[in-house]
Amino acid sequence: xxxxxxxxxxxxxxxxxxxxxxxxxxxxxxxxxxxxxxxxxxxxxxxxxxxxxxxxxxxxxxxxxxxxxxxxxxxxxxxxxxxxxxxxxxxxxxxxxxxxxxxxxxxxxxxxxxxxxxxxxxxxxxxxxxxxxxxxxxxxxxxxxxxxxxxxxxxxxxxxxxxxxxxx
Numbered sequence: 001x002x003x004x005x006x007x008x009x010x011x012x013x014x015x016x017x018x019x020x021x022x023x024x025x026x027x028x029x030x031x032x033x034x035x036x037x038x039x040x041x042x043x044x045x046x047x048x049x050x051x052x053x054x055x056x057x058x059x060x061x062x063x064x065x066x067x068x069x070x071x072x073x074x075x076x077x078x079x080x081x082x083x084x085x086x087x088x089x090x091x092x093x094x095x096x097x098x099x100x101x102x103x104x105x106x107x108x109x110x111x112x113x114x115x116x117x118x119x120x121x122x123x124x125x126x127x128x129x130x131x132x133x134x135x136x137x138x139x140x141x142x143x144x145x146x147x148x149x150x151x152x153x154x155x156x157x158x159x160x161x162x163x164x165x166x167x168x
Contacts, residue, residue, distance in 0.1 A: 060125045067132035074139040074167040078103075081143050084160055085150035099150060103142070110138045136167050 054066035082103050089095045118131035143164045151160040 060129065064128045064132065067129060067136065070167050071132055071135050071139065074136050074143070077164055077167070078139050078143040078146070081146045081151065081161060081164060085146050088150060088160060099146075103146075106138075106142050110135060110142075113138065140164065140167050 052062045052065050054062075054069065057063045057066045082099070085099050086096045089099065114131050114134035117134045118127050121127035121130045147159065147161060147164055153159065
């Protein structure tokens with residue numbers, strides 16, 4: 001039974017790391033597969049959606065889901081700030097392309113860094129939490145960098161968007 005639970009948790013963490021946000025109940029007991037970083041074997045888990053109250057997320061699976069939701073929020077905010085930066089410099093296409101290219105590079109860096117974190121913790125059930133926490137922190141930092149470099153002014157002019165807050 002314990003081995004099945006461990007396999008189920010590994011498969012669910014793989015689905016979450018691959019971008020799944022609404023997870024909680026696994027529909028099968030024969031989970032197989034091994035997640036390496038963000039690589040998820042989508043056939044490893046059949047997941048049913050179940051609402052989780054993140055203020056009462058005390059299990060690893062619930063914490064993973066809540067962190068995946070937080071990561072989605074952080075990514076949405078980063079996308080919003082990036083779009084505003086590109087729009088601001090729309091009259092300078094080369095600069096807009098460079099801003100966009102820097103974000104593509106950031107995503108590759110975040111993938112590599114947080115996959116390494118996942119790998120470091122791969123023996124424990126906390127691996128998904130550690131990787132998701134890494135992704136959220138890096139995404140928040142990137143959003144702040146976009147804001148600071150591209151959406152503020154050197155004088156007292158108010159910024160185009162407010163300073164981004166940390167993702168809860």
